[in-house]
Amino acid sequence: MKLMISKHELNEAIQQVSKAASSRPTIPILGGIKIEVTHQGVTLTASDTDISIQSFIPVERDDIVNAHVDKPGNVVLPAKFFVEIVKKLPSDNVEIEVGAHFQTSIRSGSTDIQMVGLDPEEFPVLPSIExxxxxxxxxxxxxxxxxxxxxxxxxxxxxxxxxxxxxxxxxxxxxxxxxxxxxxxxxxxxxxxxxxxxxxxxxxxxxxxxxxxxxxxxxxxxxxxxxxxxxxxxxxxxxxxxxxMLDGTYPDTSKIIPQQFKTELVLDTKKVTDAIDRAYLMSREEKTNIVRLTTLEDGTIEISSSSTELGRVTEQLEPSQFTGDPLRIAFNSKYMLDVLKVIDSENISLGFNGAMSPIVIKPTDHAYNTYVILPYRTTG
Amino acid sequence: MKLMISKHELNEAIQQVSKAASSRPTIPILGGIKIEVTHQGVTLTASDTDISIQSFIPVERDDIVNAHVDKPGNVVLPAKFFVEIVKKLPSDNVEIEVGAHFQTSIRSGSTDIQMVGLDPEEFPVLPSIExxxxxxxxxxxxxxxxxxxxxxxxxxxxxxxxxxxxxxxxxxxxxxxxxxxxxxxxxxxxxxxxxxxxxxxxxxxxxxxxxxxxxxxxxxxxxxxxxxxxxxxxxxxxxxxxxxMLDGTYPDTSKIIPQQFKTELVLDTKKVTDAIDRAYLMSREEKTNIVRLTTLEDGTIEISSSSTELGRVTEQLEPSQFTGDPLRIAFNSKYMLDVLKVIDSENISLGFNGAMSPIVIKPTDHAYNTYVILPYRTTG
The missing domain is CATH 3.10.150.10 (DNA Polymerase III, subunit A, domain 2)
Incomplete structure (x- = not known):
């Protein structure tokens, strides 16, 4: 195997595939990147057997020459060092040549690297998928x-x-x-x-x-x-x-999402996120992340958390909609923040069936997302 | 104590002083920020007794009002929570009020925070310096x-x-x-x-x-x-x-910097840094970081490193100056890179007195820096 290749193209393909190379390989070959060179181009593959990533660099793309292939061939090179060294090569032209026993020379500018290559025959075979x-x-x-x-x-x-x-x-x-x-x-x-x-x-x-x-x-x-x-x-x-795919049967979750609610609130997503975030800072000190939501008689909502050592955070929010029963419920504020941060809707609706039942969070702009959080069963 | 203060000014001062608050305080007061309010302004102080940082916010600066002081006073608040919560307050106006037993209220927009404050009398006294x-x-x-x-x-x-x-x-x-x-x-x-x-x-x-x-x-x-x-x-x-200051007497280092050299090289700082950086990547695999510098007969320099498992990196460099004896020396490439990365000179000079003597690195543009690295004593 012998070729000249653009450092930029090689580096990009290496970055793409390297995530699949095992960082602590059980056998050295799984910590490698396979390089396959044909007159059509260069294919890089990495695989830890759970995931495999392959990237193809054509010899020419959009009239720009990426590689000159002198002699096709295959080799596997240890990923960790290869990934880092290619990024730092001094010239945009990289020459790769594989000799006897997969001994590999990489030359670029005034840099000469000799690498101990591995036998590509030992590399995992990719699944054949129709x-x-x-x-x-x-x-x-x-x-x-x-x-x-x-x-x-x-x-x-x-x-x-x-x-x-x-x-x-x-x-x-x-x-x-x-x-x-x-x-x-x-x-x-x-x-x-x-x-x-x-x-x-x-x-x-x-x-x-x-x-x-x-x-x-x-x-x-x-x-x-x-x-x-x-x-x-x-x-x-x-x-x-x-x-x-992961082995096993995924549990049936279709029945755990309530469709009817005893209390429903619509809140501004940013405002409720910020309020819970502040309450979270206090709740985190207690390691529990417990934050309480309470509906008040004037139709507003209180978000609160407390820590015996530090004190208490209390936030007032005005829901744009509030129907149903009054409520006092406690939940893991970290779980709620995880949800609120990925919802792409200006307002969210929260549905409750009392302090012991799942909380359902949905965007109001569309019906694509549903989130459920189990409440904390707390006293008081 | 009671005042209104700009969140922006308060936050900036907290960020400045908080580095001095102990993250794992032996007594709670050392993990706090002291707030002193007078009619002139607000002084924040943090101290872990080794270092102390103080920042002053004047009530007015450049005709902009930063704070309204209703009632002067002092309190110490736990730094970690205070630092994070102030950043996240909803309004630029922050009201701070200290009641009995240093119980502190912080109000901003619809947020109400009650914090357990500490007695400022227990806070370390800053050194008085004339x-x-x-x-x-x-x-x-x-x-x-x-x-x-x-x-x-x-x-x-x-x-x-x-x-x-x-x-x-x-x-x-x-x-x-x-x-x-x-x-x-x-x-x-x-x-x-x-x-x-x-x-x-x-x-x-x-x-x-x-x-x-x-x-x-x-x-x-x-x-x-x-x-x-x-x-x-x-x-x-x-x-x-x-x-x-640290206690003790610093050792006399004046005699360990050689002034005369048997071999002297002048090299392009960027080129030698890049070459040693590539050699370092290989040397790191052996955990030793050993890189060799060898002068060749044709007046060029070779930088090299090797790993039994991975292979070998060889770099050629052309010094702009080379005087004295031929040389083959090994050193810790990480130490050399640390030096090369902070030298602000286009070229560096390297002085040697054989493979066993200290290496002296200096910028060529000025005489303000001198660096010394002891070589590795290797065989072969």
């Missing part, structure tokens, strides 16, 4: 669906299925749900698919979705999605992102 | 002298005196020196003082100087400095910064 059931989504919609649900996924590895986000598709309605049993987030969107195309119990780890989200560029473009047997493939431009 | 031996320095010069020396101070608390930077003044020449016994940094500057004003063995903790540096604004202004018996006072605008 693209007959492909559907497409705008990148920014996918990013926002991820951002609005991952917050409720569990971080406790003892219930692995709950560390994921559940995807379901039914009659062109795509739905993401996440819950850690204390709170739930759900987001729906219309998807341009065949009317009879459907899937359910597709569960993808929240941390994988966060990595995927970073690979989706800000400017709008379409992401191709293929849901296969136990793998999902995302295609973002020249980048392929493969992930394993 | 300002007869005051001298002045441009703030940016002081910042740069700090930045160019703290890197060589020790982080090992077992030799406390070496965790500081030594200050000396003699015949209008101010000198900072820091060393951890493996490397030394020194910086001199002309100071506008009386010709016979002098001091020596003034040692200030490097971490204190870093905090001081953050308080000095970017735009140029003068900093007043008063060196007293065991305290140094810095006056930066409305802010007073007091620090204790």
């Amino acid at each position: 693209a007959n059931e492909l559907f497409q989504m705008p990148g920014d919609l996918l990013k926002s669906m991820i951002r609005q649900t991952v917050l409720a996924a569990s971080t406790n590895e003892q219930t692995p299925i709950l560390t994921g986000v559940l995807w379901g598709l039914h009659e062109q309605q795509l739905k993401f749900v996440a819950t850690d049993r204390h709170r739930l987030a759900s987001r729906t969107a219309h998807a341009e698919t065949a009317m009879d195309y459907r899937f359910n119990n597709v569960v993808i780890a929240a941390k994988t979705l966060n990595e995927l989200s970073k690979l989706i560029p800000e400017q709008n473009g379409l992401v191709d999605i293929v849901v296969a047997d136990n793998q999902v493939l995302f295609k973002i431009g020249n980048v392929l992102f493969y992930t394993r | 300002a007869n031996e005051l001298f002045q320095m441009p703030g940016d010069l002081l910042k740069s002298m700090i930045r160019q020396t703290v890197l060589a101070a020790s982080t090992n608390e077992q030799t406390p005196i070496l965790t500081g930077v030594l200050w000396g003044l003699h015949e209008q020449q101010l000198k900072f020196v820091a060393t951890d016994r493996h490397r030394l940094a020194s910086r001199t500057a002309h100071a506008e003082t009386a010709m016979d004003y002098r001091f020596n063995n003034v040692v200030i903790a490097a971490k204190t100087l870093n905090e001081l540096s953050k308080l000095i604004p970017e735009q140029n202004g003068l900093v007043d400095i008063v060196v007293a018996d065991n305290q140094v006072l810095f006056k930066i605008g409305n802010v007073l910064f007091y620090t204790r």
Whole structure:
């Protein structure tokens, strides 16, 4: 293998794939980046077997030459050092040459690097996925669906299925749900698919979705999605992102979201966020994050928290709507803030069924999001 | 005590002083900010007894009213919560009122905070320093002298005196020196003082100087400095910064800087920094940070490092000057990078006396900095 390649193009592709390289590999090959060179271009792949990312650099793109291939071939290089050194090479031209026993020379300007390469035959084989059931989504919609649900996924590895986000598709309605049993987030969107195309119990780890989200560029473009047997493939431009689905059956959450409420409030999202944020600062001192919401007789709302050592924060809010019974309820303010920070609606509605029942939070501008938080059962 | 104060002014003063409040106070009062209100203005003070910072907000500045004082008085409030809550208050007007037992109300917009205040009589008394031996320095010069020396101070608390930077003044020449016994940094500057004003063995903790540096604004202004018996006072605008000197006698470093060299090189600062940075990436894998510098027969320089698992980095550099004996020397590349990153000169000179003797690094543009790094004694 021998080629000249643009440092800029190489660096960009390395940054894209390197997230899939294992940082503490059980075997060295999983901490590597595979480089495959053909006369068409250079393919970089990293894989920790749970996720795999592949990026392709064509020899030419838009009449700009990215690479000159002298001799095709394959090698695997240790990711950590390779990622950092390429960024710092002195010239935009990088020559890579692989000799006997995968000994690799990288030359750029007056820099000469000899790297111990690994045998590409030992590198994990990517899942083969047939693209007959492909559907497409705008990148920014996918990013926002991820951002609005991952917050409720569990971080406790003892219930692995709950560390994921559940995807379901039914009659062109795509739905993401996440819950850690204390709170739930759900987001729906219309998807341009065949009317009879459907899937359910597709569960993808929240941390994988966060990595995927970073690979989706800000400017709008379409992401191709293929849901296969136990793998999902995302295609973002020249980048392929493969992930394993989580094993197991996601619990049925459809019945835990109340539809009727004894008390309903509509509040300005920014004002209630700021008020709970201040109350949170005090509640944090007690390590409980307990904040209370109380409806007052004059129709206003009081948000409050207290700490025996520090004192007390009391906030007054005027709801634009207040129907139903008076209420006094306590909740985890951190959970509430997580929800309020991702809701993109000027106003929110809060639905309650007394101090012991789930709190339902929804945007008022649209019906795509539903959030549920279980209250604290406190005395007094 | 009762007053109305601008949130912006209050917040700025809190940010300035809060660094001196102890984050893990041995007694609660040391984790507090003292607020003293008179008809002239509001003084905030924090002190962990090693350093104390005081900031004054005049009731009026440049015809803008910052505060309305209804009733003078004093209180101490827990810093951590106070710092964060003031930043987040909803209105620019903040009312502070202290009642019985230092119970403090803070009101802003629809927010009402009750804080448990502490008795100001228990707060540490600031050192009284007479300002007869005051001298002045441009703030940016002081910042740069700090930045160019703290890197060589020790982080090992077992030799406390070496965790500081030594200050000396003699015949209008101010000198900072820091060393951890493996490397030394020194910086001199002309100071506008009386010709016979002098001091020596003034040692200030490097971490204190870093905090001081953050308080000095970017735009140029003068900093007043008063060196007293065991305290140094810095006056930066409305802010007073007091620090204790470190106890003990700083070792004499005057004899460890060689003046004659068997080999001398002049190199482009950016090129040598980049080359050593790449070699460092490889050396880091071995945890030793060992990089070698070798003079070649053709008058060029080779910088290299190697790792048994990863491979080898070799860099070629062309010195603009090379006099004396051929050389092969090994050093800690991290120490060298720390020096190269703070030298403000396009070229540097390196002086050597063989593989076992200290390396001296100096800028070529001026004579204000001298750095020394001890080499590694390696085999081969």
